[in-house]
Amino acid sequence: MEHDAWFFLGIFVFIFLIWIAIGGPTRPISFTGPTLAQPQELGGGSYLQLPRSAFVVGGTNISLPGSSNGGGAIGTAGSKGSIPMLKGVSFGNSSIYSSGVSMSHYVSGAGSLDPRNEYLTISVAQDAGVPVDISGWTLMSEATGNAVVIPKGTEVPTSGIVNPVQDIVLSPGERVIIISGQSPIGASFRENKCIGYFSTFQNFSPSLPQNCPSPSDELSAFYGNGYIRDAACINYVNTLSRCQVALSPPVNVSGACQSFIVKYLNYNGCVDAHQSDADFEGTVWRVYLGRNNSMWRTKNEVVKLLDSKGNTVDAFTY
Numbered sequence: 001m002e003h004d005a006w007f008f009l010g011i012f013v014f015i016f017l018i019w020i021a022i023g024g025p026t027r028p029i030s031f032t033g034p035t036l037a038q039p040q041e042l043g044g045g046s047y048l049q050l051p052r053s054a055f056v057v058g059g060t061n062i063s064l065p066g067s068s069n070g071g072g073a074i075g076t077a078g079s080k081g082s083i084p085m086l087k088g089v090s091f092g093n094s095s096i097y098s099s100g101v102s103m104s105h106y107v108s109g110a111g112s113l114d115p116r117n118e119y120l121t122i123s124v125a126q127d128a129g130v131p132v133d134i135s136g137w138t139l140m141s142e143a144t145g146n147a148v149v150i151p152k153g154t155e156v157p158t159s160g161i162v163n164p165v166q167d168i169v170l171s172p173g174e175r176v177i178i179i180s181g182q183s184p185i186g187a188s189f190r191e192n193k194c195i196g197y198f199s200t201f202q203n204f205s206p207s208l209p210q211n212c213p214s215p216s217d218e219l220s221a222f223y224g225n226g227y228i229r230d231a232a233c234i235n236y237v238n239t240l241s242r243c244q245v246a247l248s249p250p251v252n253v254s255g256a257c258q259s260f261i262v263k264y265l266n267y268n269g270c271v272d273a274h275q276s277d278a279d280f281e282g283t284v285w286r287v288y289l290g291r292n293n294s295m296w297r298t299k300n301e302v303v304k305l306l307d308s309k310g311n312t313v314d315a316f317t318y
Contacts (some may be wrong), residue, residue: 005054006042006229016231025272027180028110039152059283061152071265073134073292074096074130076278080306081159089142089302092211093310093311095307097132098182098313100124100125100127100129100132100172101125101128101313101314102123102125102314103122103316104122105306105316106120107296107301107303110294110299111296112180112294113294115182115293116181116203116205116288117181117291118179118181118294119177120296120303122134122175122314124170124172124173124174125173127172128173129172130169130172130275131172133167133169134168135153135167135168136149137149137305137306137308138150138306139304139306140303140306141294142302142303144297146190146295146296148289148295150168150178150287150289151165151287151289151290152165152166152167152168152188152233153168153189153286153287154166154188154190155189155190155251156189156190157189158271159185159267159268160247163186165188167224168188170285171283173283175284177206179287179289180292181292182262182287182291183290184198184203188286188288189211189286190286191208191209191283191286192271192279192282193212193213193279194213194243194267194274194276195208195209195265195267195282196209197212198267200244200245201245208243210242212270213242213270213273215240216234218237218260218264218265218273219233219237219260221273222264222273223256223260224256224260228257230252230254230256230257233253236253237257237261240265245267246261246265248263268301299318301317303317303318
């Protein structure tokens with residue numbers, strides 16, 4: 001038995017010496033990942049190389065798979081570039097959405113006493129290729145443990161009712177503003193051509209766009225026959241700004257003028273008149289997390305966006 005053991009040990013030593021003689025650890029094959037022959041060509045032919053580690057760690061950056069300048073289609077090469085080291089906190093498993101979805105790497109109004117003034121944005125790259133459903137994703141503070149699931153929202157809100165909700169789906173080139181506090185209208189919503197009318201009664205941060213149709217254009221389109229002879233109505237409407245609800249129409253204007261003002265120069269009336277317009281739908285959502293206090297620290301914060309499977313879409317520190 002002892003003789004056999006020395007015999008096999010001698011064989012191993014002999015093989016090791018031959019391996020060193022032909023290049024050993026300096027041969028190129030030593031630096032490749034494991035390989036597997038195609039099933040029909042076992043023992044020869046083309047080989048499949050198994051992927052190596054998804055992350056490249058070095059210096060002060062973590063490079064995500066497919067990272068480069070510019071965007072990239074969801075799940076393919078091309079992403080927002082290297083992400084700063086998260087100060088000792090793991091970035092986590094990279095999401096398939098990380099190449100096409102990104103956050104603004106700052107929180108506006110962080111730590112605000114009024115969480116309605118605290119927000120960040122999430123954007124889908126113009127070349128992402130597919131729409132992205134972000135309802136059910138999670139925003140998380142690694143510093144405090146605060147975590148909130150992104151809720152559903154209302155595509156076209158209606159004033160004065162409880163609005164139905166659906167998943168928030170962002171098309172390529174669209175973005176969402178995530179506000180920590182309560183919604184002034186009781187729902188998360190997509191901006192539209194008429195949304196600025198809500199500013200008459202509520203404050204929004206950031207402020208709503210004032211892109212409503214001009215009151216004078218509405219007058220000429222919807223007053224009806226003979227509007228050009230109603231000089232008092234024309235003069236009054238010309239004093240109104242876009243997206244301004246006329247709370248008290250003057251008593252000296254005609255009944256037809258007052259009916260026009262009440263019906264069209266407000267949010268619901270504008271939606272009824274313009275919902276079929278090609279430019280009605282906006283490209284920005286406003287999503288409210290419904291918190292009564294701030295979500296984010298003023299400094300020493302780690303912000304993460306996780307997809308529905310818990311994988312990291314984007315992260316940043318400040």
